[in-house]
Amino acid sequence: MPKYLIYFAQAYPNFRRAELESLADLYGIEIDLSHHDESNPFIVVDLESDDAAKKIMSRSILGRGIYELWGSGKDLDELHKNIKESVDIETKIKLYKNGSFKFDFVGYKGKRDVKVRREMIESFSYLAFEGPIRMKNPDEVFVVVEEYVVPGHGKIAETPINMWFGRQIQLSSRTENILDKYDLKRRKYIGTTSFDAELSLVSCNIGQVAPGKVVYDPFTGTGSFLVAAANFGGLPIGSDIDPRILRGKSSQCNIPTNFKQYKTDSLFLDILTMDFTNNAFRSNFVIDSIVCDPPYGVREGLKVCGAKDPAKAVGRENVVIDGEKAHLRKDFIQPKKPYELSNLLDDLLQFSSERLPIGGRLAFWMPTANDDFEENFIPQHESLELVYNLEQEFHKWSRRLLVYVKRDATEYKGETSNGLKSNHIKHFRDRYFKGFSEKSR
Amino acid sequence: MKFLTTNFVKCAIKTCDSSLEAFPLQYSECELVQEEQEFNPEFICHMLDRLDWQAVIKVAKDLGNTSLPPNKPEDIDPIMEDSQAILRDLHTLLVETRIVEGKMICRNCEHIYYIKNSIPNFLLPPHLC
Ligand SMILES: C[S@@+](CC[C@H](N)C(=O)[O-])C[C@H]1O[C@@H](n2cnc3c(N)ncnc32)[C@H](O)[C@@H]1O
Numbered sequence: 001m002p003k004y005l006i007y008f009a010q011a012y013p014n015f016r017r018a019e020l021e022s023l024a025d026l027y028g029i030e031i032d033l034s035h036h037d038e039s040n041p042f043i044v045v046d047l048e049s050d051d052a053a054k055k056i057m058s059r060s061i062l063g064r065g066i067y068e069l070w071g072s073g074k075d076l077d078e079l080h081k082n083i084k085e086s087v088d089i090e091t092k093i094k095l096y097k098n099g100s101f102k103f104d105f106v107g108y109k110g111k112r113d114v115k116v117r118r119e120m121i122e123s124f125s126y127l128a129f130e131g132p133i134r135m136k137n138p139d140e141v142f143v144v145v146e147e148y149v150v151p152g153h154g155k156i157a158e159t160p161i162n163m164w165f166g167r168q169i170q171l172s173s174r175t176e177n178i179l180d181k182y183d184l185k186r187r188k189y190i191g192t193t194s195f196d197a198e199l200s201l202v203s204c205n206i207g208q209v210a211p212g213k214v215v216y217d218p219f220t221g222t223g224s225f226l227v228a229a230a231n232f233g234g235l236p237i238g239s240d241i242d243p244r245i246l247r248g249k250s251s252q253c254n255i256p257t258n259f260k261q262y263k264t265d266s267l268f269l270d271i272l273t274m275d276f277t278n279n280a281f282r283s284n285f286v287i288d289s290i291v292c293d294p295p296y297g298v299r300e301g302l303k304v305c306g307a308k309d310p311a312k313a314v315g316r317e318n319v320v321i322d323g324e325k326a327h328l329r330k331d332f333i334q335p336k337k338p339y340e341l342s343n344l345l346d347d348l349l350q351f352s353s354e355r356l357p358i359g360g361r362l363a364f365w366m367p368t369a370n371d372d373f374e375e376n377f378i379p380q381h382e383s384l385e386l387v388y389n390l391e392q393e394f395h396k397w398s399r400r401l402l403v404y405v406k407r408d409a410t411e412y413k414g415e416t417s418n419g420l421k422s423n424h425i426k427h428f429r430d431r432y433f434k435g436f437s438e439k440s441r
Numbered sequence: 442m443k444f445l446t447t448n449f450v451k452c453a454i455k456t457c458d459s460s461l462e463a464f465p466l467q468y469s470e471c472e473l474v475q476e477e478q479e480f481n482p483e484f485i486c487h488m489l490d491r492l493d494w495q496a497v498i499k500v501a502k503d504l505g506n507t508s509l510p511p512n513k514p515e516d517i518d519p520i521m522e523d524s525q526a527i528l529r530d531l532h533t534l535l536v537e538t539r540i541v542e543g544k545m546i547c548r549n550c551e552h553i554y555y556i557k558n559s560i561p562n563f564l565l566p567p568h569l570c
């Protein structure tokens with residue numbers, strides 16, 4: 001199989017593998033990333049074709065680009081030697097002999113100045129490309145990729161420690177500026193709960209959102225995951241218990257206008273006011289991916305419909321106003337009561353196990369205090385296989401992207417468990433506001 | 442609320458889960474608007490697969506439209522001209538028809554839900570949770 005060099009961004013290195021594996025799996029592409037080293041933004045992989053390389057990189061948020069590898073070395077001499085000695089170099093040269101082309105340079109933590117670049121390009125003259133050099137839209141871009149190590153604070157690296165030479169196959173959507181496009185600062189309707197653009201896009205990649213597939217966010221808020229899902233062609237539908245957050249700020253500043261802003265409104269399904277635990281979707285409505293950030297009570301309450309004090313509420317269903325049952329009137333406000341996060345997560349897993357097709361994914365974020373986290377706090381469901389547990393660390397707490405795949409009951413049987421519940425873990429919110437002090441445990 | 446969405450929702454009350462009457466809801470006193478939106482034939486094709494056609498007919502009737510064919514359009518191919526016409530009609534009905542205000546009533550338990558500011562509200566009073 002041909003070899004390809006992947007160049008990653010220096011962002012969320014522990015999420016890289018999950019993102020690319022998920023995309024590869026979505027497109028039915030074999031990829032082995034088991035040798036990936038989080039401290040290194042480069043990796044060489046085997047892939048079946050350029051087409052496979054294109055598919056996994058074009059949607060990637062954490063990758064920067066992928067290159068067909070022609071050779072590598074510690075310095076320029078070694079690089080040239082390696083290219084010249086490679087078995088298929090003659091075939092490669094012939095393939096690209098007549099097309100238009102240009103050379104490009106990619107440097108990690110360092111770069112060459114223009115004059116040196118020109119000399120370096122000259123040194124590749126043995127490749128004898130005869131096509132026209134075209135700076136805009138050439139048929140092929142040949143790239144010198146270099147890795148530098150900065151010798152100390154404020155210093156500049158002079159020469160790289162590793163070099164690669166390859167043909168550019170695909171730049172990622174990150175390199176094409178998707179993060180600017182979805183930046184919350186530029187988004188019309190946002191709120192305190194809006195999820196950052198980069199990780200919401202990554203969540204949708206790992207959740208295998210795909211064209212024509214329905215994506216559900218049961219805790220929609222301002223709709224961050226919905227717009228991210230539509231970017232990848234998913235058909236988003238969302239619900240939230242709070243009608244005000246769904247309605248937005250005005251007719252020009254709400255969830256549907258965000259879709260208009262991104263020109264994906266023709267993919268948007270709808271939003272509904274709904275308590276997730278009293279769900280109104282018909283049971284045979286197929287949901288292909290569920291991607292969300294459940295309420296954990298820091299910026300928004302975790303509530304469900306119901307009376308806080310059931311004894312006091314007895315008989316309220318018989319109250320009549322102007323000849324109508326009060327609870328059937330349009331202006332009736334349904335009371336809410338507090339609910340435990342652990343129960344809500346159980347409900348989320350149960351719902352996912354019932355609604356996702358085999359192979360469908362649930363991806364959600366769960367906050368944990370670092371001093372009392374134990375693996376068994378991660379909820380498990382017998383028909384959902386936990387495939388990723390990816391941690392984003394903050395000062396005293398973390399949040400984890402937990403990703404599950406719905407499995408066929410005849411082939412997979414896991415164990416249903418919920419360590420949060422059995423360990424009586426206190427509300428995350430209490431600990432958050434007490435600064436995660438010992439006393440608050 | 443898009444007309445399309447009426448095809449996905451039933452009564453939220455758990456005791457209605459097993460009732461065939463809880464889907465689709467009955468739409469009454471609805472204020473409709475036609476909101477122009479870009480035509481996306483693939484989108485309609487994806488949705489066709491997921492639609493419960495009898496429910497489409499029933500809700501359309503609630504809203505005063507009795508002109509739908511009795512069976513779900515089949516063999517739709519977005520590049521064929523006669524398919525295009527069908528898809529456009531479906532686009533007008535499913536995507537562009539919006540319920541701005543109105544009632545959704547469960548035919549099983551008679552609970553009333555409301556659509557407010559184009560968003561359907563399925564929150565339940567305590568005694569029905
Ligand atoms: C962490 S926020 C998610 C925010 C969202 N990702 C965004 O982009 O704004 C959690 C949301 O869950 C909602 N919520 C709380 N309890 C709920 C429930 N029982 N059912 C549905 N939504 C609920 C809150 O109103 C809040 O908007």
Ligand SMILES: [Zn+2]
Binds near residue numbers: 452
């Ligand atoms: Zn009902």
